[in-house]
Amino acid sequence: MRTIPMPITDFHCDVLWKLLEQDRLSFKNNPELNLDVSLPRLQQAGSILQTFAIFVSGGGEPSMLPILRTIDLFHQKVLTAPGMRFVRSAADLQAILRDGGIGAMLSLEGADGLQGDMAMLRILFELGVRAVGLTWNNGNWGADGVMEPRGGGLTAKGREFVAECNRIGLLLDVSHLSERAFWDMADVSGKPVIASHSNAKAVCRHPRNLSDEQIKALIAMDGLIGITFVPQFVREGGQATVDDVLLHVERVCELGGDRQLMFGSDFDGIESHVAGLSHPGELVNLKEALIKHYKEEQVRGFLAGNTLRFLSKHLPAE
Known part of the structure; x- marks a missing residue:
């Protein structure tokens, strides 16, 4: 089968958590293949954008310190890798599309450490x-998970948090929220x-998955839905294949979401x-597998186009 070159984006991985927990690991080289996500593997994939989650393990009093240490780690171990480019704006994204490289965007998974202080939220945005x-x-x-x-x-x-995110231009992620909080x-x-x-x-009844009504709501607001590769979220029992992932893609498309669909692997956050x-x-x-079932234009959208369109519209311009 002829391989059609297509750029790749991924909206969620936990490699920063692994790097924080195990200082000896190398994002640049990954010689022992301890990391799912590394520079060589992103290059192999043809990636143009990877979102790196800041995740702090539970235990102890919530604090900004591990969040800040993770951001420092991102600068020291990820952004120093050849070709990695920090994405903070639509202009940054356009520069990568024009000049090449792999975009690296930061997300925060769980705002416990902010302790409800909107100043901390604004600092993270800066x-x-x-x-x-x-x-x-x-x-x-702020809410229940x-x-x-x-x-x-x-x-x-x-609610104050949501309003402040809207005001300063921080994207809101609903993946871990309770249904009521969603x-x-x-x-x-x-x-x-x-x-x-x-x-x-509708495909796999795991609490972390979204109901048809939730998916329709995200589609109606022109949000994004990142199909993930967590085996337990893909198929009940967890013995999942690529064909099982396609069932989730198909369900979102059946609900009208082919332009809102992306991927959020959760690589390095899964065992x-x-x-x-x-x-x-x-x-x-x-x-x-996608090329066998969907038009090339749709597959390009799933793999990168939908994400790039959304970010170009909703990230700060400069």
């Missing part, structure tokens, strides 16, 4: 963070939101992998 999920799976000062038993929505501080955020936000790494609950999708270099397997 440091280059461009997308933020208010919670991980647990509850915090999807695994929090009480299933609460946004708090008053959470609907609160969809109602409160004056701008489209994204689900960086979530699948379709097992979809067969044939264990690192960016294997995304060719997904691309070839």
Whole structure:
């Protein structure tokens, strides 16, 4: 089969968490192949944009310190790799499309460490963070996560957080929110939101996946839905293949979301992998499967075009 060159974007990986936990690991070289996401594997994939999540493991008092250490790590270990380019604006993105390189964007997965202080949120924006999920799976000062038993929505501080993100231009990520908090955020936000790494609950009934109604809401606001490669989110029981991933793509398309669909791998945040999708270099397997079922224009949209269109519109211009 002829391989059609297509650029790749991925809206979620946890390699910064691994680098923070294990200082000896190398993003530039990855000689022992300990990392799913590394410079050689992004190059192998033909990646033009990778979003790097700032994730802080639970335990202890929430603090900004590990968030700031992770941002420093991003500068020291990722942005020093040849060809990696920091993406903070639509202009940065256009420069990569024009001149080449691999874009690196920062997101925050769980805002516990901000402790409800909007000044900390603004500082993170100044440091280059461009997308933020208010919670991980647990509850915090702003909302309940999807695994929090009480299933609460946004708090008053959470609503203030959403308004401030809208004001300064931070993208809001709903992937880990409780269903009630999802609907609160969809109602409160004056701008489209994204689900960086979530699948379709109609295909696999995992709590982290989105109902048809949630997916329709994201489509209606022209947000983004990042199909993820977490095996347990792809297929019940977790023994998933590329064909199982395609079932989630098809469900989003059936609901009218072919222009809102992207991918958010969760590479380096997972202990097992979809067969044939264990690192960016294997995304060719997904691309070839998609080409068999969809028009080339649609596949280009899924792999990069939809993400680039959204970011070009919603990132700061300069």
